[in-house]
Amino acid sequence: MLRAPRSRVPVWHHAPREDSALALRIGCRVLLACVLLASLVTGPSSIAPAKESDAEHALAAAQRLHQAADRLATAGRFPEAAPLVQRALAIEESALGPEHPAVAVSLANLPVAYAAQGKYAEAEPLHRRALAIREKVFGPHHPAVAASLNHLGRLYASRGNYAEAERLFRRALAIREESLGREHPEVAMSLNNLAVLQATRGKYAEAGPLHRRALAIRERALGPQHPTVAVSLNNLGEVYRSQGKYREAEPLYRRALAIQEKTLGSEHPAVAGSLNNLAVLYRRQGRYAEAEPLYRRALAIGEKTLGPEHPDVAMSLNNLAVLYAAQGKYAEAEPLFRRALAIGEKSLGPEHPNLALVLESWAAVLRQIERTAEAEQLEVRAALIRARRADLTRRAAAGARGSPARE
Numbered sequence: 001m002l003r004a005p006r007s008r009v010p011v012w013h014h015a016p017r018e019d020s021a022l023a024l025r026i027g028c029r030v031l032l033a034c035v036l037l038a039s040l041v042t043g044p045s046s047i048a049p050a051k052e053s054d055a056e057h058a059l060a061a062a063q064r065l066h067q068a069a070d071r072l073a074t075a076g077r078f079p080e081a082a083p084l085v086q087r088a089l090a091i092e093e094s095a096l097g098p099e100h101p102a103v104a105v106s107l108a109n110l111p112v113a114y115a116a117q118g119k120y121a122e123a124e125p126l127h128r129r130a131l132a133i134r135e136k137v138f139g140p141h142h143p144a145v146a147a148s149l150n151h152l153g154r155l156y157a158s159r160g161n162y163a164e165a166e167r168l169f170r171r172a173l174a175i176r177e178e179s180l181g182r183e184h185p186e187v188a189m190s191l192n193n194l195a196v197l198q199a200t201r202g203k204y205a206e207a208g209p210l211h212r213r214a215l216a217i218r219e220r221a222l223g224p225q226h227p228t229v230a231v232s233l234n235n236l237g238e239v240y241r242s243q244g245k246y247r248e249a250e251p252l253y254r255r256a257l258a259i260q261e262k263t264l265g266s267e268h269p270a271v272a273g274s275l276n277n278l279a280v281l282y283r284r285q286g287r288y289a290e291a292e293p294l295y296r297r298a299l300a301i302g303e304k305t306l307g308p309e310h311p312d313v314a315m316s317l318n319n320l321a322v323l324y325a326a327q328g329k330y331a332e333a334e335p336l337f338r339r340a341l342a343i344g345e346k347s348l349g350p351e352h353p354n355l356a357l358v359l360e361s362w363a364a365v366l367r368q369i370e371r372t373a374e375a376e377q378l379e380v381r382a383a384l385i386r387a388r389r390a391d392l393t394r395r396a397a398a399g400a401r402g403s404p405a406r407e
Helices: 022-041 049-074 078-096 101-116 120-138 143-158 162-180 185-200 204-222 227-242 246-264 269-284 288-305 311-326 330-348 353-368 372-402
Strands: none
Touching (some): 049 078, 049 101, 078 330, 143 162, 162 185, 185 227, 227 246, 227 269, 246 269, 269 288, 269 311, 311 330, 311 353, 353 372
């Protein structure tokens, strides 16, 4: 009988970060407020009724497009969401002008949809334009500028340009500390983003204190049961888990899960993320019987709340497959890998880095059961995806050196 694979199989970890897909939802709500505020403060008193009606009608159409895009993005259907945001952006530029703050909101939302598909080259110029608008309208030290810096920093981090990402995150942190105070929840957000970056680079000695400071700020400012406290707990737990400090990580994951179940409900997608993190911890410790029900519950929550073809569902399927393979349950693992790959291809596109992770996971299992030819095919495809991403990263790094974000 063949043994379970001993090689380290990649697993997707769900550590909530800040200012990510939420930008799509926030943008939908902020847009109308920006437009109304602009009409109250800067709108001329003698606008012709017909023109005003046309502008209002156009902006209402843009708002509906944003709402539709939000629904698609929430379901993980980013390729369908992006064109709707593009259309809304065109309407807003025509109605409000290309440098209106509401346009900057859409410019921030569209690259979120692109980045979710791995289309980093398309996302960067939009983030840069949103940053330029906010710097011109609000000045270089405004919290809105910090939000754009965070968006751009996350993009660079996702492309492996960690040095530039760190510079942007630190500038955002400095702006927020100066303009909002060192104990403001948005300061905690910047601390979290910087900590996640340092952990990604393996700089756990730097990441841990940043996460602990973010956690302390959130507990004081928002209370110990706030959902963002759970974010910090989960991320600090990830640092400890990565260091092999399982005893320190487990109570943080458990507390995060309890907070989310109490404040968000037992079937919220964030709950699925905490369940996944705890399950990964148990799997690393060989506690398979405890890990499986957590993975299964995370999968069920994702399918129910996000839909059966959401990228987070693919994550849960991949991780459950890895767990089965570790126990030698190859027949149960393979259909999960197949489904995870199919979902990723449909929702994220065939070149997204997350697909490489599924391909590598599946290939590692196939090698253990001596299906070498099939494993090689998957490994080649994963290598091509990673090579293309590495090429984009090199180009991004060169571009960042040639035209750094304005200070």
